[in-house]
Amino acid sequence: MxxxxxxxxxxxxxxxxxxxxxxxxxxxxxxxxxxxxxxxxxxxxxxxxxxxxxxxxxxxxxxxxxxxxxxxxxxxxxxxxxxxxxxxxxxxxxxxxxxxxxxxxxxxxxxxxxxxxxxxxxDPLVFGLIVALGAVVWSVSLVLRQRKDAAELYAERAAAAERERDQLVKLAAAAERAAIARELHDVVAHSLAVMIVQADGATFVVEKDTGRARTALQTIAEIGRDALGDMHRIVAVMRGDSEEDASPTRRTGLDQLGVLAERARSSGVAVSLRVDADGIDAAEELTVVRLVQEGLTNVLRHAGAGTAVEVDVRARDDEVELSITDDGAGTPGGREVGGGNGLVGMRERVLLHGGRFSAGPVGGGWRVHAVLARRVLSR
Known part of the structure; x- marks a missing residue:
């Protein structure tokens, strides 16, 4: 002290x-x-x-x-x-x-x-001296007072700026935590949903069809490795490392959509994938991949195996449109993973790009529709 x-x-x-x-x-x-x-x-x-x-x-x-x-x-x-x-x-x-x-x-x-x-x-000279002395004292005192007021104003502004800076730091930290939580949810929820479906399938066929059981286990291992790599990448970003340094051989791009579709197919979901989105930037690609990933995860969790899903990604001059539509004809599993925050995270991702998002029942199934405001890349 x-x-x-x-x-x-x-x-x-x-x-x-x-x-x-x-x-x-x-x-x-x-x-x-x-x-x-x-x-x-x-x-x-x-x-x-x-x-x-x-x-x-x-x-x-x-x-x-x-x-x-x-x-x-x-x-x-x-x-x-x-x-x-x-x-x-x-x-x-x-x-x-x-x-x-x-x-x-x-x-x-x-x-x-x-x-x-x-x-x-x-004597006018004496009186003039008295007047001058009074005027000088009053003027100097007024200047000192104005300087004191200015100093107090600057101190108040500095304190307000410091409070505002602290508030901005807190808001930035909250936004960063929300982004990290959203990314973790997308990675973990999708991977666990597919792994659970594959594990359940392997359990049912392990004695009747060892080949299918072995394939399911290999899929589980592959998904686990990919999820672990994504977790390492997210942790590296949290520590301040660049994404290139954290994962020089892996980039989340539109090529991952085929991997996601194939994994969903291996879990019993019939996925029809159409992609026409050349020229979009890396941030837009990541958002599209995460939206599709979360959409397929929701199909696995809520509609289950036997569901037919259409995934359509199209890029126009000023926007990227994405739709994920299932027919709801599957058989939901008995267990679910996650706490129902997927749609909230999808909406937040779309709003970050200044886009529009909607999700709701259509026919007997469910449809997710998103439009991202596109940033056209210079060629």
């Missing part, structure tokens, strides 16, 4: 105010042998100065009132009238802008009153 300063800033300001009040009181003390009125008024001004920081307008009103009383009774200025300058500085520096200009008006009125009452200011 770090120790604070030996003398806090407020102590130094209190000592400064006490020193100023002592200085004015000393000037007033010099009038003790001459005039008790001067002495009492001077001491009153000195005590009023102790309030100049906490209540600057009150301190100025007290000092100004005592000054007017002094001019009325003694008809002359005194050295301790310097207290008026200290209260002017405090009222302008710590008050509002409106109060600062009100103080300026009060100073001008006081100078006019002094000109008519004080016999010692009859």
């Amino acid at each position: 770090e120790d604070g300063p030996l003398f806090p800033a407020r102590w130094w300001w209190a000592l400064l105010d006490l020193a100023i009040a002592t200085f004015v009181a000393t000037l007033a003390f010099q009038h003790v042998p001459v005039s008790l009125t001067h002495t009492l008024i001077g001491f009153g001004m000195a005590l009023s100065l102790l309030l100049r920081r906490r209540a600057p307008l009150v301190a100025m009103a007290l000092v100004y009132g005592l000054g007017l009383l002094q001019l009325t009774l003694t008809r002359e200025l005194a050295p301790y009238d310097v207290a008026v300058l200290f209260t002017i500085a405090a009222a302008v520096t710590y008050g509002s802008v409106r109060q600062a200009y009100a103080v300026g008006a009060a100073v001008a009125a006081g100078l006019v009153f002094t000109w008519f009452v004080d016999t010692s200011t009859g």
